[in-house]
Amino acid sequence: MIDDANGAEPLVQVTNLKKHFPIKRGIVFQRTTGAVKAVDGISFDIRRGETLGLVGESGCGKSTAGRTLLGLYPATEGDIIIDGINVRMAAGSQQLAIRRKAQMIFQDPFASLNPRWTVNAIVGEPLRVHELLPDKKARAGRVKELLELVGLSGRYVNRFPHEFSGGQRQRIGIARALASDPLFIVCDEPISALDVSIQAQVVNLLEDLQAQFNLTYLFIAHDLSMVRHICDRVAVMYLGVMAELASRDELYENPLHPYTQALLSAVPVPDPKVARKRRRIILTGDVPSPINPPSGCRFHTRCPIAQPHCAEVVPAWREIDPGHWVACHEVEPKFVPSIAAQAIPLTGPALAQSEAGRR
């Protein structure tokens, strides 16, 4: 858990980050006809040693945000500072330093490992590229250590990825990410491709490693139950922008943004007695296109409490209570109790409210 009082500078600072992908038409004379605004101005900090969760539905820009953060996609606008280095300005040795300090664990343990490389080559690559251990023998020794660290036998060094199960491959990916002694790891849906019984193994491993090496994680996921388990603070994205950010229990017990409330209410609970009683806020429709996002608040087309001004004015990203950030016109500090907790007036065109399950 993170001590707010220690006043240390955050490890990662993101300010107004944007990533637009141009849409091009034509073959010989290409022209840009629009842009997919995958990430459209998000700001947040990640403190040292903390796990920040980044959640949202598919297409909300959470993975793009993670990749842009590490410079895997060049940012369109905004600032990213990791451990005092501005990622967008960094060049030469500074750029190398960023790549060493900030690593990534990918979602698909089948696609993210080169099938023609041995485990030794895969896990040893960061050591070789960053010239951390130029000596081949020393490198092989370190690879063995790393494998044992993530719970694999050191004897596996000469095997190929196809010889491993999904959970084991994810461990190899984690060993590779650890090889360069990083400070910060972006975990992009690291468990969503794994079976339930294996998910818990990998999550426990990530937690152990964090405690052992004082790692800082950005944990990108759509499994909101797991995010509550593993994260210290959680940020909710919708269609390229931030909807809400708060400490874990504050967000889950006192969600203020109507989107967060709907999202949390839709998560199934593995307990039939609770599940029958749960009130679900069922949103109508699908997530709109990020090419032409709705005006004003991007959520207003599906929002159960949308007002006329929501379609016109973009809500400010404001700190409504200490540490609790939200972008919604209709939320006021402390006075309005959680919408999920009270009866919602059933008005507005975009509303379909229903009781959970069978009554």
Next chain:
Amino acid sequence: MGNVLLDVEDLAVHFHTPEGTVYAVNGISYQVHEGEAVAVVGESGCGKSVSMMSLLGLIPIPPGEVVSGRANFVGRDLLQLSEEELEQVRGSEIGMIFQDPMTSLNPVLMLERQLTEALMKHYDMNQAQARARAIELLELVGMPDAARRLDNYPHQFSGGMRQRVMIAMMLACNPSLLIADEPTTALDVTIQAQIVELVIRMREKMGMAMIWITHDLGVVAAMADRVIVMYAGYILEEADVDDLYGDPRHPYTLALLGALPRVDQQRAGRLNSIPGAPPNLLVKPKGCPFAPRCPTAIERCWAEKPPLVPVSPTHKVACWYDARTGEPL
């Protein structure tokens, strides 16, 4: 509870592959009653899909082989039916929805053609009648602007909407049993909630029985009457939904529930992970299939497979060990 609708006995399905025989389903028996919602839960490779798809002749033979079993559905053994007879059962008596609705819809045909074809064939409707009924069905599953959307192609729909189309197609023939194979796995959680809600509503309206195949113990809790837990091609536990979650008896069920964090509860320490790796289906275990990963396995578990026995009228477990007393049975 209604009469028995589907009665499966000793079903075993193997796949003959170059690596050897895959023991996918190993002699499972269960019943589904009229109007009942049964969930079949398990991890990938546990045989949950194969055990259902083989009933409808939907597994490739070869390499697949139905080694043994009977599947009594309204007086007929599904496993003995010819391909033509099965075609009559599929869709009209047993409806199906799948995980990926894109692969189940023809991408080059407009929706109208795909929805009306079955109606004209099975119900002797003309074009106009079938179109009117198709619009009715789409409205029933909550498709906005249904009449206009009939002239769209599948790629013009989102994943959630495609699943609604599949549900409309399934409803067209008013089946008495619905088999749903992970229909919400590819969907986002808010869309999943919409589809689960829709299926519950449709089932109430039409009185269909349902088999819902899933790996998600969360979804099951909200919508099933009874739950079957599968592992490595065996049924390990079968119980009414409240019994299964309130009083899980098999160490595997206990471990699965312990490995799930809860969105509605504060963190309670580390997750209980299940040690070891998923089972190797190329080897038929001599004893209990879960023994290699079981924290309470005793010598007998390795040597002898425990039978699925009732511990109460609504609860069956296949384990030598009594989770309540801590004593071997």
